[in-house]
Amino acid sequence: MNLRRDVFQALADPTRRAILLLVASQAMTAGAIAANFDTARPTVSKHLHILTECELLRQEQTGREIYYHINAQKMKEVADFIEPFRQLWDDRFNKLEAIMKNYQANP
Amino acid sequence: MEPKTKVHAENGKQELVITREFELPLELLFKAHVEPDLVEQWMGTKVLKLEPKKHGSWQFETTDPKGNKHGFNGVFHEFVTNRKITRTFEMESAPFGAQLEFLEFERLTDHTSKLTMHVVYRSVGIRDQVLQLPFAKGINMAHNRLQETVKNALYHDKAQ
Numbered sequence: 001m002n003l004r005r006d007v008f009q010a011l012a013d014p015t016r017r018a019i020l021l022l023v024a025s026q027a028m029t030a031g032a033i034a035a036n037f038d039t040a041r042p043t044v045s046k047h048l049h050i051l052t053e054c055e056l057l058r059q060e061q062t063g064r065e066i067y068y069h070i071n072a073q074k075m076k077e078v079a080d081f082i083e084p085f086r087q088l089w090d091d092r093f094n095k096l097e098a099i100m101k102n103y104q105a106n107p
Numbered sequence: 108m109e110p111k112t113k114v115h116a117e118n119g120k121q122e123l124v125i126t127r128e129f130e131l132p133l134e135l136l137f138k139a140h141v142e143p144d145l146v147e148q149w150m151g152t153k154v155l156k157l158e159p160k161k162h163g164s165w166q167f168e169t170t171d172p173k174g175n176k177h178g179f180n181g182v183f184h185e186f187v188t189n190r191k192i193t194r195t196f197e198m199e200s201a202p203f204g205a206q207l208e209f210l211e212f213e214r215l216t217d218h219t220s221k222l223t224m225h226v227v228y229r230s231v232g233i234r235d236q237v238l239q240l241p242f243a244k245g246i247n248m249a250h251n252r253l254q255e256t257v258k259n260a261l262y263h264d265k266a267q
Binding site for chain 1 (some may be wrong): 110111112113114116121125127129130131132135138139145149150151193221238239240241
């Protein structure tokens with residue numbers, strides 16, 4: 001599974017970015033978030049689901065309500081623009097290591 | 108867990124350093140940089156030319172999913188077996204010009220080794236642009252996928 005790409009997909013949508021900005025200032029319920037958008041409530045729910053799925057948001061139950069919080073750790077990870085570059089080299093070097101281990105075993 | 112591959116890029120500098128420790132003997136790590144068929148496998152590129160010697164040159168070519176070919180080339184300035192490679196690297200389809208790369212190979216134990224890649228760019232701006240390429244690509248891929256998703260969703264809504 002390519003979680004990274006999923007995070008980028010999540011961030012590529014303007015509505016989802018707006019949701020993150022909203023929730024960044026305070027934890028909110030789905031209803032309160034939806035009230036800020038013209039889009040239909042199920043559409044907002046879908047966005048929340050995607051954001052939660054890739055861990056940019058996390059849910060917390062408070063009484064009967066579910067509040068959405070921002071996952072600062074994940075946001076920081078994504079905002080680090082060097083990370084995809086590092087990942088690219090890490091993937092290459094992992095491949096190098098695997099290929100050469102195999103080569104060592106079957107020269 | 109600490110990541111195996113590290114990238115050190117200080118703000119406002121036109122260079123960066125990539126380090127990686129391998130569970131491989133030094134000789135094998137070096138070999139992976141010399142043998143064309145091995146380079147092809149881990150770099151995911153076609154090796155058109157690779158002359159592993161001082162003043163030798165190299166030429167790679169990759170094909171993207173759309174079938175477009177991208178060329179890369181450079182020359183070797185130093186080529187010392189199991190120790191170091193100094194080379195230039197240039198992306199033919201990008202306006203960044205050549206970058207200078209110092210690769211140092213170190214033996215850690217009989218079974219482990221370390222690679223240090225010191226890369227120098229022409230300017231701070233170019234370094235930052237190169238650093239952001241994979242980031243931008245990620246965003247673009249996301250956009251393309253999102254467009255597909257939206258198109259499908261629209262179609263689906265109309266069908267209902």
